[in-house]
Amino acid sequence: METITSLPTMQLNGMQVSIDRISQEVIRRLAERQSSATAVVDVTAVTALTPEPMPIARNEHLELVVPIGISVRHVHLCPEHVEILFGKGHDLTIYNELYQKGYYAAREQVMVVGRKRAIEKVRVLGPTRPYSQVELSQTDALILGLKLPVATDGADPACQPITLVGPEGAVTLTGGGNGGAFIARRHIHISDTTAAQLGVNHGDLLDLRLDGPRPTTLHGILVRVKAGWRTEVHLDTDEGNAVGIRSGQMGTLIIPGQ
Ligand SMILES: [Zn+2]
Incomplete structure (x- = not known):
């Protein structure tokens, strides 16, 4: 009855070593590299600086669909x-x-x-x-x-x-x-009556959501109020082109809760 007592061997630096020994050595070195890499990146320090983002509850807001003019x-x-x-x-x-x-x-x-x-x-x-x-x-x-x-x-x-x-x-x-x-400056024209209805004032800054081919929310839409004005957002050609919006298309004005 033949018993296999020796593992397959190969010649390495003039020494006869078993394949199994080589595999074990490779695994050991890989494990060593892994642990040293972990030591360099101090995960706890990173998470201490940038905590996981937490959701913030916001007040109810109003949304108003408005026409956009590209100036x-x-x-x-x-x-x-x-x-x-x-x-x-x-x-x-x-x-x-x-x-x-x-x-x-x-x-x-x-x-x-x-x-x-x-x-x-x-x-x-x-x-x-x-x-x-x-x-x-x-x-x-x-x-x-x-x-x-x-x-x-x-x-x-x-x-x-x-x-x-x-x-x-x-x-x-x-x-x-x-x-x-x-x-x-990107802005919205509205009448005094519309401003009163929405609860916004001349000089307020609002957000405008654009659900076009490049969905975007533009911030800092300056509210300009004058009696008789029709509600209309004015963006310039760079802004319109960047978001794929043309004159006459609509956006959604976000009015924060009072
Ligand atoms: Zn204008």
């Missing part, structure tokens, strides 16, 4: 600048009415000149305003070679100087609170 780059002009750019006695003429009653895209267009380049045929919006301002996207700013702030209007001191060229003349807006170029 393409445009210019608002004071009456004096209309005359300089388009000629003495010139008035803006209506190209098409905007969603907000009394506001319109004018036939008039200007060239906007930055540090690096210019953009032609930028639409003027009417009616005229007490001061001129240029509302651009971040992409426009990069094309023009300008570093623009996100602002609510041309009265913001961070607004930048910019030059406008019309068929009859040119104007340079000085920025610094006297009218200039900026990137419009």
